[in-house]
Amino acid sequence: MKLPASLVAARHASPLGSILLAATDRGLAGLWFEGQRYHPPATQWPLVPDHPVLALACLQLDEYFSGQRTSFDLPLDLQGGTPFQQSVWQALLGIPPGQRTSYAALSQRIGKPAAVRAVGAAVGRNPVSIVVPCHRVVGTDGSLTGYAGGLDRKTALLKLEGALP
Structure with a gap:
């Protein structure tokens, strides 16, 4: 990037x-x-x-x-990513607060069902953590996998949003 x-x-x-x-x-x-x-x-x-x-x-x-906001209303400048990365980051913005999706589902959402690993790499390189909600992406089995900020933070963010008990 x-x-x-x-x-x-x-x-x-x-x-x-x-x-x-x-x-x-x-x-x-x-x-x-x-x-x-x-x-x-x-x-x-x-x-x-x-x-x-x-x-x-x-x-x-x-x-x-503080629990007063569930999504962000900010202008974003994601031009530093490749066109593929930008498509993944835009797809992340479509995951509603309190919801989770898998890397495989995300790859299907962008029309690249065979690119699960590449999607995972793009998610990991998301430059605007939290605002572009890469923490909402989990393994196909629902497991909490990978988060550049650490799994403890991913867990905390998902709990804050009500996506984990």
């Missing part, structure tokens, strides 16, 4: 740990938990916490974690 050079960043405290957010003038381009797999080096981006997209994202994250 290629991130745009024009990113600005902000840090945000959440109940699941520190979050790094990144945005362009087009929208939110990144949201990673500290220590998350594929966490980019953020030292190259200026911290601009009052950037309109970043400030709105922080507000909506607080509402989400």
Whole structure:
């Protein structure tokens, strides 16, 4: 994944740990938990916490974690992904809060039923965790598999949304 050079960043405290957010003038381009797999080096981006997209994202994250919000209303900039990755990330946005789907079902949804592994790789490279809800994707048998932010966080997010008891 290629991130745009024009990113600005902000840090945000959440109940699941520190979050790094990144945005362009087009929208939110990144949201990673500290220590998350594929966490980019953020030292190259200026911290601009009052950037309109970043400030709105922080507000909506607080509402989400307090149970007042189930989905996000933010402009997204996903141009750093390949066309295939972007199709997977767009499909993730179609998974309703409180629901789960499998990697196989997601690959069928994008019209690539034989591309389950590639879909899994694209899900794992989702640059906008939580907002683009990759945590809602599980194994075919319902098992909680893979999450770049860690399975503890995936479990917590699914419980927060009512998708797990």
